[in-house]
Amino acid sequence: MAGQRNSKAVGVIRLVLAAAVTLLILFPVYWMVVSSLKTQSEMRLAVPTLWPEGFAWENYAEAFRVIPYARYFGNTLIMSVGLIILQLNVALWAAYAFAKGRFWGKELLFLLILAALIVPDQVTFIPIYVMMSNLSWLDTFWALIVPNGASAFGIFLLRQAFKSLNNDVLEAARVDGAGRFALIYKMLLPMALPTVVTLVVLIFISSWNSYFWPLIMTNSSDMRVLTIGIAFLRDSIAGDEAMYFHIIMAASVMAILPIIIVYSLMQKHIVAAMANSTFK
Structure with missing residues (x-):
């Protein structure tokens, strides 16, 4: 008792x-x-x-009047979708190479990719900024998307998922004449769909919340994303926040709403994928 x-x-x-x-x-x-x-x-x-x-x-309608909210929302959506497409495809091919490929130095290269996880953007943004300037990509979607096209965490996540899949199915597909493209997109991707969905959600949340990179890569109001637009709205009324604080909060609620919806719908996939992503 x-x-x-x-x-x-x-x-x-x-x-x-x-x-x-x-x-x-x-x-x-x-x-x-x-x-x-x-x-x-x-x-x-x-x-x-x-x-x-x-x-x-x-207040929500007023947020659209005070700042070009629809434009910022559209820019954020384009950047997020572009990053999802690019990061996902790079991660799929790299994860396939590290999980199923056989080449010298594979484990060492994979450890170097994992080491990239501890390098903050503030360390690399100066040479990348100079590169974007030389390419005349500043203040364009290319500068917002391309430099972040490879995700070390995404490669790690998919590599762990691919390693857990049986090689016999892939060997049978190779015998039937399937190439690498078919192996990755028609076999590995469907077999690891929960992990792929999880990666898409994580990329979306990360890109939607991105602040530092869009801040240094864009100059004009037409290229601003939501995080920058709301921050500029706050800074423009510094000292008189009480007059417009309710508008800032309305803009912030609309900004986080897509994240809440996506995460709420996909959280079970995230939990399952994380549980299966132990280092092997």
Whole structure:
């Protein structure tokens, strides 16, 4: 009986702690959504309210008026889709080589790719910036997409998935005359679909949240992405945030909505892929 009581007590404590941590993490998101629905006068109250007195849905329309929101959204979408296509294809071919290929120095090269995970963008952006300038790619989608076309983490993730697949099926396909293109796109990709979907989601989230790279690679307002546009909106009203804070929050809510939707729909694939991505 004492053991059962202790087990129940531990379960209750864990539940309470889990609920407390969840509330702590979700409260900033809640506050952002609530603030986006408040009026300007309510935002300037000395004592903040936890729930809006009235739902000011016009704040979302105002965000489109204050900044070219549709343009920023479109730029972000183009950059994200371009990165998904490029990174996914590079990762598929590289992962196939490291998982199923046979060549000298394969493991050493793979370790060098993993080492790239610890190199921050701030270390490499100067030579890449000079390269983009020499190619006249600055302030274009080429500069936003091409330099980030290879993902060390994506190669690692798919390589682990491909290594777990049976080679007998691939050998049978080779006997039937299948080339590398067919092996990768018609066999390996469908067999590792959960991992591929996970990688697509992670690339989308990373590119949608990207701030540093678009900041240094774009100059004109026409090429800005959402993160830069919202940051510029905030900086443009520095010292008078109370006047437009509800507009900034409305723009931020619309910016994170695609991430929340995509992650919520695909989170089970992410958990399954991560569980199968141990180093082998």
